[in-house]
Amino acid sequence: MVLASIRKAVEELVAEEGSDAVTIPMVAERAGVNHSSIYRRWGDARTMINDLATYRLDPDRGLPDTGDLRADLTAWAQELISHYSVPVNAALLRGGAATAGENESDCLRNRRSEAAVFAARPGAGFTGDDVIDRVVAPIVYRVVFLPWTLPETDPRSYVDGLFHRSG
Amino acid sequence: MVLASIRKAVEELVAEEGSDAVTIPMVAERAGVNHSSIYRRWGDARTMINDLATYRLDPDRGLPDTGDLRADLTAWAQELISHYSVPVNAALLRGGAATAGENESDCLRNRRSEAAVFAARPGAGFTGDDVIDRVVAPIVYRVVFLPWTLPETDPRSYVDGLFHRSG
DNA sequence: AAGCTAACGCACACATCTTGGCTTTAGGTG
DNA sequence: CACCTAAAGCCAAGATGTGTGCGTTAGCTT
Incomplete structure (x- = not known):
């Protein structure tokens, strides 16, 4: 639930603002979660984006x-x-x-x-x-x-x- | 003098940290100039970098x-x-x-x-x-x-x- | 040398991001 | 049902980045 809304927010924001303009607080607000949850899970925005981006094209397809x-x-x-x-x-x-x-x-x-x-x-x-x-x-x-x-x-x-x- | 030290600092930092990790305060500190001078001249980091990068490969060469x-x-x-x-x-x-x-x-x-x-x-x-x-x-x-x-x-x-x- | 102008430095205010301590909730286990 | 743990929320402090008003300096002109 939380992860899904974060993923959705990240994908929207990356497409809208560009990957380097996305910040943790922006994602947190749009996803409706607290920003500290994101900081604890990933640490920084780039790690988060790269992690979520990994699943975009299935390597086992x-x-x-x-x-x-x-x-x-x-x-x-x-x-x-x-x-x-x-x-x-x-x-x-x-x-x-x-x-x-x-x-x-x-x-x-x-x-x-x-x-x-x-x-x-x-x-x-x-x-x-x-x-x-x-x-x-x-x-x-x-x-x-x-x-x-x-x-x-x-x-x-x-x-x-x-x-x-x-x- | 000021501009030359800024250029040098920007080039070093871009090579070291990557273009998107360079901030105005970082450049100001390394160049030994006040950050307000940079803000007034360029406004933001990307404008500064793009401007300084323009001269790297002469279009009239x-x-x-x-x-x-x-x-x-x-x-x-x-x-x-x-x-x-x-x-x-x-x-x-x-x-x-x-x-x-x-x-x-x-x-x-x-x-x-x-x-x-x-x-x-x-x-x-x-x-x-x-x-x-x-x-x-x-x-x-x-x-x-x-x-x-x-x-x-x-x-x-x-x-x-x-x-x-x-x- | 006096005066002018543009660039620069300083100090401050403000916004934003980052981090950690503590509490609360959700889901599973005995 | 009581307990335990992991995840998430809340809040507050601190760090960093951004922007601006104002005084000062440097360099040039006359």
Whole structure:
């Protein structure tokens, strides 16, 4: 009950104000709980947001696996685009970007391990880093810096880049 | 004198603490100036940081133009990598990412207009968006999320991707 | 040197965030 | 039902950040 209302308040506020403008008292007021409860549970706003954000994209959801690697990658990329088209998820990614770099447990780590899974499938002539560079990076760039171009973003050309390489 | 010490303090603190953790009192103390001077000049921390960050990469520096488009693009990409290998510049980019999306005047706008210049040169079989997707995005992704991979990042394969496309 | 102006420092008021002690409530256990 | 524990609420003090009125200084012009 309390946790659910906190989660709802955090997601609303992150989408409205941006991840770095959210404070504990703001969340407490909107959630209708006392702010000391939040301080005791998480300590600070960033820990709270990162913790609640962890559950947004299920790591056990399973990856596309039809046997057609190119189609699977395209479906996976489309899944990312759809996910980050939701404002709160985009806002969380931007907030994660602000604190990335130092901590290895950034909000895209799961994405990178998924990329490695695809690169390990038979017939893949590319590495996990290639998937990051050619598929994930352009999508993430658009989410962060050009979100209004996301609805028209077609992952097919990105995935094609993986298969049309020279070396 | 005052401005120089403020600039130095801001750059140090942004590199150390991250762009969103820098407050006016922190800067004032390290710079040895009164915080009211900073409040009067800039109003708030983000305005200050963005203003001081504006001068980090000269928009009039001129782009490589040897006649060899591929070599020019590679040199330009290498310039980006070198620039963002400096910790303060990477930290500023992460801070810019946190507040991007809404305001169109993000910290990478100049990079996009430069990309368009290359795409307009004779013999370019790609658009400015292609340059963003295939060259700028992977570099920016690494700067933000995987900064330790930056020293080994070679822009050539990214640029090659622009010339080996199918459609 | 006198006077002007813009920048700066000082002190204070105010708002907000943070933290801890203590009490109350909810849910489970013997 | 009485007891126990964990979670949440209440309240108050303290720390930090923000904003402003006013006096002072530095640098320039005449």
